[in-house]
Amino acid sequence: MEQSAAPAIRLEHVSKWFGKLKVLQDVDLTVNRGEHIVLCGPSGSGKSTLIRCINRLEEVQEGRILVDGVELRGDGRNAEDIRRHVGMVFQQFNLFPHMTALENCMLAPRRIHRIGKDEARARAMGHLERVHLADHAQKYPAQLSGGQQQRVAIARALCMNPDILLFDEPTSALDPEMVKEVLDTMVELADAGITMICVTHEMGFARAVAHRVIFMDRGEILESAPPEEFFSAPPARTRPDLPRPDPQPLRGASP
Amino acid sequence: MSYQFDFSPLLTYWPELAAGIVQTLRISCIAMVAGLVLGIALTALRMSPSRPLRWLAVSYIELVRNTPFLVQIFFIFFGLPALGLRFDATQAAVLAMSLNCSAYAAEIVRGGVQAVPKGQVEAGRALGLGTADIYRFIVFRPAIRAIYPSLCSQFVLLMLNSSLVAAISAEELTYAAQMIDNRTFRSFEIFAVVGLLYLALSQCLSLVLAAIGRAYFSYPSK
Amino acid sequence: MIREFGFPELLFVLEGARWTILLSALAFVCGGALGLAVALARTARSRELRWGATVYIQIFQGTPLLIQLFFVFFGLPLLGLQLNVWLAVTIGLALHASGYLGEIWRGGIQAVPAGQVEAARALGLGYRSVMIDVVLPQALRISLPATVGFLVNLVKGTALAALLGLTEATRAGQLMSNITFEPLRVYSAVGLVYFAICLPLTLWSARLERRLLRRG
Numbered sequence A: 001m002e003q004s005a006a007p008a009i010r011l012e013h014v015s016k017w018f019g020k021l022k023v024l025q026d027v028d029l030t031v032n033r034g035e036h037i038v039l040c041g042p043s044g045s046g047k048s049t050l051i052r053c054i055n056r057l058e059e060v061q062e063g064r065i066l067v068d069g070v071e072l073r074g075d076g077r078n079a080e081d082i083r084r085h086v087g088m089v090f091q092q093f094n095l096f097p098h099m100t101a102l103e104n105c106m107l108a109p110r111r112i113h114r115i116g117k118d119e120a121r122a123r124a125m126g127h128l129e130r131v132h133l134a135d136h137a138q139k140y141p142a143q144l145s146g147g148q149q150q151r152v153a154i155a156r157a158l159c160m161n162p163d164i165l166l167f168d169e170p171t172s173a174l175d176p177e178m179v180k181e182v183l184d185t186m187v188e189l190a191d192a193g194i195t196m197i198c199v200t201h202e203m204g205f206a207r208a209v210a211h212r213v214i215f216m217d218r219g220e221i222l223e224s225a226p227p228e229e230f231f232s233a234p235p236a237r238t239r240p241d242l243p244r245p246d247p248q249p250l251r252g253a254s255p
Numbered sequence B: 001m002s003y004q005f006d007f008s009p010l011l012t013y014w015p016e017l018a019a020g021i022v023q024t025l026r027i028s029c030i031a032m033v034a035g036l037v038l039g040i041a042l043t044a045l046r047m048s049p050s051r052p053l054r055w056l057a058v059s060y061i062e063l064v065r066n067t068p069f070l071v072q073i074f075f076i077f078f079g080l081p082a083l084g085l086r087f088d089a090t091q092a093a094v095l096a097m098s099l100n101c102s103a104y105a106a107e108i109v110r111g112g113v114q115a116v117p118k119g120q121v122e123a124g125r126a127l128g129l130g131t132a133d134i135y136r137f138i139v140f141r142p143a144i145r146a147i148y149p150s151l152c153s154q155f156v157l158l159m160l161n162s163s164l165v166a167a168i169s170a171e172e173l174t175y176a177a178q179m180i181d182n183r184t185f186r187s188f189e190i191f192a193v194v195g196l197l198y199l200a201l202s203q204c205l206s207l208v209l210a211a212i213g214r215a216y217f218s219y220p221s222k
Numbered sequence C: 001m002i003r004e005f006g007f008p009e010l011l012f013v014l015e016g017a018r019w020t021i022l023l024s025a026l027a028f029v030c031g032g033a034l035g036l037a038v039a040l041a042r043t044a045r046s047r048e049l050r051w052g053a054t055v056y057i058q059i060f061q062g063t064p065l066l067i068q069l070f071f072v073f074f075g076l077p078l079l080g081l082q083l084n085v086w087l088a089v090t091i092g093l094a095l096h097a098s099g100y101l102g103e104i105w106r107g108g109i110q111a112v113p114a115g116q117v118e119a120a121r122a123l124g125l126g127y128r129s130v131m132i133d134v135v136l137p138q139a140l141r142i143s144l145p146a147t148v149g150f151l152v153n154l155v156k157g158t159a160l161a162a163l164l165g166l167t168e169a170t171r172a173g174q175l176m177s178n179i180t181f182e183p184l185r186v187y188s189a190v191g192l193v194y195f196a197i198c199l200p201l202t203l204w205s206a207r208l209e210r211r212l213l214r215r216g
Helices: A047-054 A079-083 A101-113 A117-130 A146-158 A176-191 A203-209 A227-232 B008-012 B014-046 B051-065 B069-083 B089-115 B118-126 B131-168 B173-184 B187-216 C007-042 C047-062 C065-079 C085-111 C114-122 C127-164 C169-180 C183-215
Strands: A009-018 A021-031 A036-040 A062-067 A086-089 A164-168 A195-199 A212-217 A220-225
Touching: A009 A047, A021 A047, A021 A062, A021 A220, A036 A047, A036 A203, A047 A062, A047 A164, A047 A195, A079 A086, A079 B118, A086 A146, A086 B118, A101 A117, A101 A146, A101 B131, A117 A146, A146 A176, A176 A195, A176 A203, A203 A227, A212 A227, A220 A227, B008 B014, B008 B173, B008 B187, B014 B051, B014 B089, B014 B131, B014 B173, B014 B187, B051 B089, B051 C183, B069 B089, B069 B131, B069 C127, B069 C169, B069 C183, B089 B131, B118 B131, B131 B173, B131 B187, B131 C065, B173 B187, B173 C065, B187 C047, B187 C065, C007 C047, C007 C085, C007 C127, C007 C169, C007 C183, C047 C085, C065 C085, C065 C127, C085 C127, C114 C127, C127 C169, C127 C183, C169 C183
Parallel strands: A036 A195, A036 A212, A086 A164, A164 A195
Antiparallel strands: A009 A021, A009 A062, A212 A220
């Protein structure tokens, strides 16, 4: 990108309503290149909405959103350009059921980057390798476990060579025994230096990789601090529904 | 009962019957493909952001679904020439069948598109794909798979309804039956046998469509 | 003498539509009675009955309505059954309807939870009472949207009576078209007449379906 000096993401006075309900209230946020942000807060606090606004799956009514210094236009005309270098991983994986893992990963690069089949396959296999699923490349989503599906979804996002990755509660829909394999993959990505915003309740993950933990409630950012501070300082947020720091360190999470 | 059954005229006229079967299958297959393509286009119109376009699509679909096919055939074959649109009987038949099928197909396909989870479209958008690509690569197959059985029933019904184009003397199986009836007066035998032929055709068509479905939609599901 | 397609001609078509409605009603009532028997046979204990009903349904759903009508109108008289056109068309449409309604109601009967039948049997009710008091009311409610939907098809199906010379709406249109030489206007008018009859039924069917879905 030309505007290499610009922050990866910048939100200025962003507000959003669903009908009469105000779900984002005057949010300001700057995310630097290579920064890892964990967004947490009670359900309905607007954290998922916030990251869905960044790739314009949701529209905002007020304020500005800039990705790599490029402003998201109100009419959504440049949404597709922005999405091409902002990857997203969903809670429900959203793999395409009629395509194999490999085909899921090849679709967007072929259609958007217009690369050949062989190149797309090589790229896809590389990323499936990275999430340790090269052996499962020919399987369909229905033949994979939840954890494996989510890792394919991560590989699919990586195939577009994104500058930024958004994670929307990537482990919430998983059985407990599969959470770790997905978190481990995310930790590896973080170590590789990609810009990440992750909505999650996994505080162990936050401790291990986040540069900043942001707490939201009722559409507002209430607190933003590095994890060591966030988890030790006497919290201004004394709600019972607050995520508690997870005392168990993640395996593979320590540097 | 004094009536003597005599099925021999059917043997005499078997080339006409065979030609009728081929013609019935031909016009039905053309109308199926054309109807499905038009139906998908109508579905797209129906989901477009423009309100007049949506209204147009819904009006067309409801108009076709709520009037008899026979009247539609008469309208096209006898009525449209007044507007300078002239067709021979077979062209009019195929046109009427395609247009009729498209309205039903549109109604069915819409159900399929609605059955595809919203997350699928969002995942496509998040990858940066455009609307056309999303519908073509992501929505299309799961949507058609969801409604494929209804679509097949509709196609079988279309094949059976093709018998009505005999009313404008388009040549197909029912027309052949009427012609043989007029020459031999063996109405009982002829319409019984032709009925059985249609029964066999509809069973075969169901089997073939199911096989096509298995080949095209064979991806595993939960 | 060439006439214009004016009000008297439209009135003629509307009079034809009266027969369309009467024919639909007759076919629906007769076909419904027969269809109920088919549905009961299709869900009966007896294997032979079930098999017979399945074949019956296959025949009427697997052959064109037009051939069914031709068979009744042209074929049966050869066996000595003299039928006038009204009787032939009514019988043909009723048989056709019974095949479709039988299948629709079979679905309804099978959609009633098995526990309902068991509970009724546990109370000591016989087959008649189990069906009449417990199963059929629920089954008919479940299949009401599809039943009304089929009624639309039946109304449209009555148009085929025109091909046997019965002067219902479509045949009335043909006659008017022949004397006015304005087929475009005539068939548009005929189409609109059917539309006016069918659309309310279609909308009603859709509403019933939504209500059924909402109740779960």
